[in-house]
Amino acid sequence: MKAARYERTGGPEVIEYVDVPDPEPGAVDVVVRVEACALNRLDAIQRNGWFALDGFTLPHISGMDVAGTIVAVGDAVDSVAAGDRVVVDPSLAGVDDRSVHAGKGDLFGALGVIGATDDGGYAELCVVPASHVYAVPDSMPIEHAATFPTAYLTASHAMFDVAGLGAGETVMIHAAGSGVSVAAIQLAKNAGATVLATAGSQAKLDRALELGADHVLNNRSGDVTGWAREVTAGAGVDVVFDHVGTALFAPSIFSLGIGGRLVSCGNTSGDEATIPSLGFMFHQRASILGSDAYRPDEFGPAWSTFCDGDFTVAIDREYPLDEAGAAQEQLVSGDVFGKILLKPNG
Numbered sequence: 001m002k003a004a005r006y007e008r009t010g011g012p013e014v015i016e017y018v019d020v021p022d023p024e025p026g027a028v029d030v031v032v033r034v035e036a037c038a039l040n041r042l043d044a045i046q047r048n049g050w051f052a053l054d055g056f057t058l059p060h061i062s063g064m065d066v067a068g069t070i071v072a073v074g075d076a077v078d079s080v081a082a083g084d085r086v087v088v089d090p091s092l093a094g095v096d097d098r099s100v101h102a103g104k105g106d107l108f109g110a111l112g113v114i115g116a117t118d119d120g121g122y123a124e125l126c127v128v129p130a131s132h133v134y135a136v137p138d139s140m141p142i143e144h145a146a147t148f149p150t151a152y153l154t155a156s157h158a159m160f161d162v163a164g165l166g167a168g169e170t171v172m173i174h175a176a177g178s179g180v181s182v183a184a185i186q187l188a189k190n191a192g193a194t195v196l197a198t199a200g201s202q203a204k205l206d207r208a209l210e211l212g213a214d215h216v217l218n219n220r221s222g223d224v225t226g227w228a229r230e231v232t233a234g235a236g237v238d239v240v241f242d243h244v245g246t247a248l249f250a251p252s253i254f255s256l257g258i259g260g261r262l263v264s265c266g267n268t269s270g271d272e273a274t275i276p277s278l279g280f281m282f283h284q285r286a287s288i289l290g291s292d293a294y295r296p297d298e299f300g301p302a303w304s305t306f307c308d309g310d311f312t313v314a315i316d317r318e319y320p321l322d323e324a325g326a327a328q329e330q331l332v333s334g335d336v337f338g339k340i341l342l343k344p345n346g
């Protein structure tokens with residue numbers, strides 16, 4: 001098969017479009033013909049060599065968000081069959097010992113992730129456990145399914161399972177045009193929350209309003225804290241959902257209301273941050289929470305919500321497999337709204 005693979009870390013030029021052996025399924029695995037694979041920032045972070053999950057090895061085929069059609073099944077698989085259209089849960093916790101992906105956990109240090117520790121969807125074929133595929137409804141374009149796994153599960157886990165966002169609460173969501181935040185805005189609205197969305201351009205703010213955001217602000221030119229206080233009648237927000245990191249940390253803290261929770265799931269602009277006022281934190285009874293990957297039992301319910309809901313899918317651009325490096329460069333540039341996809345089989 002063809003794959004976009006790298007043997008050493010570095011710039012996008014290290015990704016090579018090469019022939020590699022077709023993957024063989026274990027007894028409980030399936031082989032998916034990859035029809036769409038969404039990019040994530042971690043793809044570029046690991047390729048650059050800035051950070052890698054434990055278990056990452058070279059050579060590596062990235063691609064955590066895989067959707068396509070099953071073309072082969074292992075001897076012990078009877079839950080799905082060749083011809084089924086599926087989306088893949090990339091988190092490899094709880095995998096049967098007979099899988100080629102056996103032995104991974106779901107906590108940092110032992111994480112196993114299709115496309116991050118194990119080979120993923122930047123390829124014509126991808127082998128995954130049958131336990132980790134979910135049926136894509138006939139009415140759903142396969143590209144829409146590929147936008148779902150990492151973006152929606154990251155947002156859902158952080159906002160609901162970690163920060164406890166509930167109906168009637170207010171949530172501030174930064175980088176409204178990122179794949180994770182496009183999902184977060186819609187999930188929060190779906191759950192009955194009021195959404196304050198920020199981004200770095202008017203074009204992205206306009207799109208955020210179309211997705212359902214109630215209030216928007218340019219976070220490069222606007223006063224984030226003053227705006228948050230104004231639109232909440234002085235109360236402050238219940239939750240800040242953040243993956244921008246350093247750049248917006250202090251105004252995010254000061255935007256929290258009584259009992260407010262800042263949940264962090266990323267550090268795109270930088271890893272270091274200083275709590276701007278301990279007094280503010282304890283007087284407000286505020287919390288800072290970290291959110292890692294989701295737990296195994298979260299994928300199925302979230303996928304059902306996505307299939308049954310009226311979510312808007314934002315696909316910025318599709319690239320052929322041999323342009324994976326260019327696709328990653330566009331992602332890192334920030335000139336993107338929603339997800340970028342690779343189409344390994346045309």
Ligand SMILES: NC(=O)c1ccc[n+]([C@@H]2O[C@H](COP(=O)([O-])OP(=O)(O)OC[C@H]3O[C@@H](n4cnc5c(N)ncnc54)[C@H](OP(=O)(O)O)[C@@H]3O)[C@@H](O)[C@H]2O)c1
Nearest residue numbers: 041175178179180199200243247265266267269292293334
């Ligand atoms: N914890 C987990 O399990 C998990 C899983 C998936 C992703 N993540 C993390 O979540 C983040 C989002 O990933 P993604 O792929 O959806 O999007 P992304 O490509 O990382 O989003 C980048 C956006 O961040 C904003 N940004 C960057 N620098 C900024 C600055 N100095 N000030 C304000 N905004 C800035 C920009 O938005 P504007 O153009 O609007 O300014 C940019 O478009 C990443 O950090 C990723 O590593 C974590």
